[in-house]
Amino acid sequence: MVDPIRAAFRAECARLTGALTGLDDADLDRPTDCPPWTVRELIAHVRTGTGRLTDMLAAPAPPHPEVDAAEYFGAAKFTPEVDAERIAGGRRDARQLDPAALPTDLDRTWRAADAAVAAAPPERVVRTRHGDAMRLTEFLRTRVLEVGVHGLDLAAALDRPPWLTAQAATVIVDLLTGGRPAPAELRWDRLTLIRKTTGRVALTGPERAAVNAAGFRWLAFGS
Template identity: 60%
Template sequence: METVREAFRDECVRLEAVLGELTAADLDRPTPCPPWKVRDLVAHVRTGAGRLAGMLAEPAPPAAEVDAVTYFGAAKFTPEVDRDRVESARRDGAALPGVPATVADFARAWRATDEAVAAVPPGRVVRTRHGEPMTVTEFLRTRVVELAVHGLDLADALDRVPWLTPAAARVTAAVLTGGRLVPDALAWDDVTLLRKVTGRAPLTGDEAARCDAAGLGGLSFSG
C-alpha cells in the first residue's frame, strides 16, 4: 500500500504543479482524447483522483472480486458507459472556474483520497462505480494508472515533456503488463511503454508480435 500511495501522491503533486502553470487559454486546447479539451480531461482526472474518498464512505462489500488489471478489461466499457463518461467530463469541464480555483479543487480531491486511504487497512474492500468489489490498494493502483496515462495526454496537449514520476511509472507498468516481463528486445523506456501498450503510439509489426507473445496489451481506460 505504501508503494502505491507514494506513486499516487507523487503523480498528483506533479500534476498539481503543472496545472498551476496553465493559462486560461490552455484550458481550451484540444487533447489526444477527442472531443475533450484540456479542461474536460482535467475534470475527468480530478474526478478519478477523488473518487476513492467517496467510495470509502460507503459500507464495505464482503470480499474483493477483481484486481487492478481486470478492472481495466474492455467488457464493462460499453458505448453507453463510454458516452456517459465523455459527456460527464465535458459538463464538469465547462463548469471549471479559473486556473487557481481549478488547481485548488484538484488538490482538495486528491488529498481527500490520500487521507481517506491512510485511515483504513490496505485490505479494506470498496465497490467501484461499475459495481465491482476491490481492495483499496488495488483500486488506488487504478488511480495511479489513470493519472500516469492521462498525464501523457495532457503533456501532449500542452506541448510539454511528459512528467511521469518514477514511482507512478513502476506501478503503472506493473498493471499495464499484468506483471509480465517486457521483452528486452523492445528497449522501451517508461513513457514509451505507456504509449505503446495503451495504443497512444503505434506498434511496428515486430513490436506487435513480441507484445502478443509476451501477453501484453488489451486494457481499456475509464475513470
C-alpha cells in the same frame, strides 16, 4: 513507511497539480488526444476519478473482492453507453470548475482522497463505479494509471515534456505487463512501454507480435 502504490499516487497527483499552475483559457481549450475532450475537460475527468476514492471509502464495504486492477479496465466495462456517459460527465464536470481554481481544487481533491486511504485498513474492499468489488490497494493502482497516463495526454496537448514520476511509472508498467519484463528485443524504456501499450504511440507489426507473445494485459480506457 508509506505503501509504494500510495506513494506513487501522492507523487503523481502532486506533479500534475504543479503542472497545471498558470494555465490560461487558451491552454485549457486546447484539444487532447482523448477526443472530444479539451485540456479543461480531461483535467475535470482526472479530478473526478481521483475524488471517487473519498466517496467509495465512505460507503459500506463489500464482503469480498471480485476483480483486480486489470479487470477493472476490461473491454467489457466500456460499452458505448458507458463510454458516452463517461465523456459527457467529463464535459459536464468541466463546466462547473473555476479555471483559476483548478490547481487548488485538484490539490484539495487528491489530498482528501489520500487522507481517506490512509485512514482505511489495507484489506479494505470498495465498490467501483462499474459495480464491482475490489481491494482498495487494487483500485488505487487504477488511480495511479489514470493520473499518470492522462498526465502524458495533458503534457502532449500543452506541448510540454512528459512529467510522469518514477514512482507512478513503476506501478503503471507493473500493471500493464502483469509484472513480467518487456521482451528484450523491444528495447523499450518505461515511458515508451506505457505509451505503446496504452495506444498513445502506434505499435509496429513486430512490436505487436512481441507484446502479444509476452502476454501483456491490454487495458481498455474508452474513447
